[in-house]
Amino acid sequence: MTNHFGDVAGHSKLIFIIGANSAAANPIGMKHFLQARDRNSAQLVVVDPVFTKTAAKADHYLRIRTGTDVAFIYGLLHVIFKNGWEDTDFINARVYGMDDIKAEAGKWTPELTSDVTGIPADKIIQVATLLAKTKPATVVWALGITQHSTGTSNTRILPILQLVLGNMGKNGGGCNIIRGHDNVQGSTDMCCLADSLPGYYGLDEGPWKYFAKSWGVDYEWLKARFAAPEWMTAKGFSLAKWWQGVLQEEKTYSSSPIRALWVQGNGITSMTQTAKVQEALDKLDLLVIADPFVNEAAVITHQKDNIYILPVATQFETEGSVTATNRSAQWRSKVVEPLYESRPDQEVMFAFAKKFGFYDELTKGMKMGVKDRQLTHVKDTFSWPDDASLEIARTIKTIGCDGWTPERLRKHQENWDMFDPGTLLGSGPVAGEYYGLPWPCWDAKHPGSPVLYDIGTAVNEGGMGFRNRFGLEHEGVSQLPDRSVTVKGSRITGGYPEITKENIETVLGIQLSAEEKERMGANWKVDFSGIIQEKCREAGVAPYGNAKARVKVWEFPDPVPLHREPLHSSRPDLVEKYPTYADQKNNFRVAVRFISEQKAQEWVKDFPVMLVTMRVVNLSGAGMLERTSKYLSHITPEMFAHIHPDLAAGKGLRDGDMMWLHSPQGTKIKVKAKFSSTVTPDRIALPYNFAGVMQGVDMSSNYPDETRPYAVGESSNTITNYGFDIITQIPEYNAGLCRIEKA
């Protein structure tokens, strides 16, 4: 989130929700949208293929055809540009590349957009008018936008809309992406990913050397842990397609097939292609599951041996910080000692590290610290979680975690009542600080940044420009803004580059001492000494620079986002006009099909119904945790699919009948038909929150004694269609096809 929930409740006049069902996925977040209606007369616009519980609260509901979000936003931009409703001053001063967007938007007339998206043209004009005339407006989205073969384009076109409207860096504006699980923001920031070290540093040699230094280990030793040096900087297998590393049906690029899998705190059965996940699990030599509840990975496999389930403690049985959806850190105390033989996550990892013989190296970073502006060994023992938090604070500079010391976070926890929920601003013992020190929190004195990119607030009080991330120049055009974009209280008028050892004297107009020069890191991202930040503080400057936002990404296959039909499209005529990408040779160590899958056959002939997956409010993920509660299971005791009575009538189905849903991948699931007007007759919607039954076969006898949940069922993910994003490889959950047969 660029802003926070209190800010939305207090300032937003229009809330544009697309691909998010916050009423089911984040009820507390939803409260703030409803408060904004009550307090600011804010209007709610909801765009979704299904009439959700969020849509039920909307002033304007737009039913979109799945996978056409980019086309829809261009349709809005078309109307906005045509009427000259864009924020010209904002665009000229703070945005690069908007002409290309304008050119693309020019093609998307309301009539064309309506044909592609299924939203009536007058609705498109009405909502575009509302957006242009109502300021500030905030844009909200979640997995309905990201989980597509065009997920990256989707997530880019929405901030572009906000840049066009000039809604960035303002109270009540911004892009507010609602996280759906506890600490998802934290695990993202720590990059539990196959293509980056923590803090979005990437996997190049430079970052590895930086981390080696922070961890106090020899870079060469780290490198030697890999089968060959080239694997150190290569992306690993992704969560979406790891199973190809085992099965190797598509071309893979790895030193060896995957033979062992260790799953800790991850519902791998909530990913798509569950039938493939099952095949891969069956072929593994070793499966280790570490979770507080029995992860269904251990249940849906046919293997009887070589599966180990380790009981891991819950968050109530350990201590430390988590990160909320608005970038605030929250400290949590241990409530009870770990029950029975379960152990906290880190203890499990420490025990493994001891057995594998690298415990000392794993924990060495927690004994390091900055002394006399130099990173050095400062103690012989460490204490959890304080020293782990300190390691994060001194290392993760890219997003500004420097100020997140355990002392400060504990103080915020102890003074919850002293913060204003509307502004996050504290008083009394925490006066002047924002709750949870939302990152960037540049140093131990910084109050946190509640609203990103706000140039009307001084950097030392939480303001900033856009980050200088993409160089100083592109095609001869400066990426720095002119003097009209001066961050309040800054010594520098207008834009400035990110601060490095090389440019700091010129940019800030200062003279460094010889000692400072010696101790300083190469740039703000790797400066353990803290001198760069110290000098930036004095100058009221953000170390990451003050640049323009770019709306064209010249490294991507689509420099400006383009509408591309889903691989399994309900509109073959549009596939010709808006085909998907060429097949991808290697992303995350595996080949990915795009056009060959899209063109393999005219899918809609055999699979005529659109398949939309959704979440039910009482279950999250694969429901591993919630289905062990009798009360939560009682709400949805069995798997079902929302189906419109008109569609059901043609199949001879009555409410409550069982039906088979078949997918283009040849998989099928047996679920109960639940008549519903939330869907139209061209689509069905079903939850992904069940597991334990695979293609009609109940696997729940595989649960260890006394651990079978109250509810088991088929997962929609068994029939979600093949498809992955071209950049992130996130699976296509939300735009696919299926065929319905009475069971």
Add this chain to the structure above:
Amino acid sequence: MNYEQARMKFICDEHRCIECFGCAVACSEAHDLPVGISRRKVLTVFEGIEGKEYSTSIACMHCADAPCQKVCPVDCFYIREDGIVLHDKKKCIGCGYCLYACPFGAPQFPKNGAFGTRGVMDKCTLCAGGPEETNSALERQLYGQNRIAEGKVPICAAVCATNALLVGDAEEISAIYRKRVSSRGKGA
């Protein structure tokens, strides 16, 4: 400031209720109810119909002239001074008259035994226990938690994600609701 005796009431703001079931699940969990006994229910009306759909949460409404009390043949109901309607499970014979009389479907009957014989009636106590000694083990077993005696808000309203479910003195909660309705507009 109103110095009159408070009359405890629930209001569910249907413009706020999103059918998250938080109230119902928290109620069942807090009072350790058998599955199927729904002291509090969450309902959605006109589901899927644009412009008409709404959700709400219903339990015993603690009526001033409670019909349940009027029809009970064994006179097991009593109304506290603060308006909370309670009943004595030791007197109740499970006849079900109250269920017919109640416009909200609040009385619940456990179905046990081969023929679904009714047990003693159970319903929302506004988290105020029953006639047994306050916070005793027996009160807990028969009626669940007595949060009111501990100075706590009933669990359903305490956990409501969107502040849809309001509980408290009728005057005060209707003032909150009135303020919401009057400031709620249809345009910026």
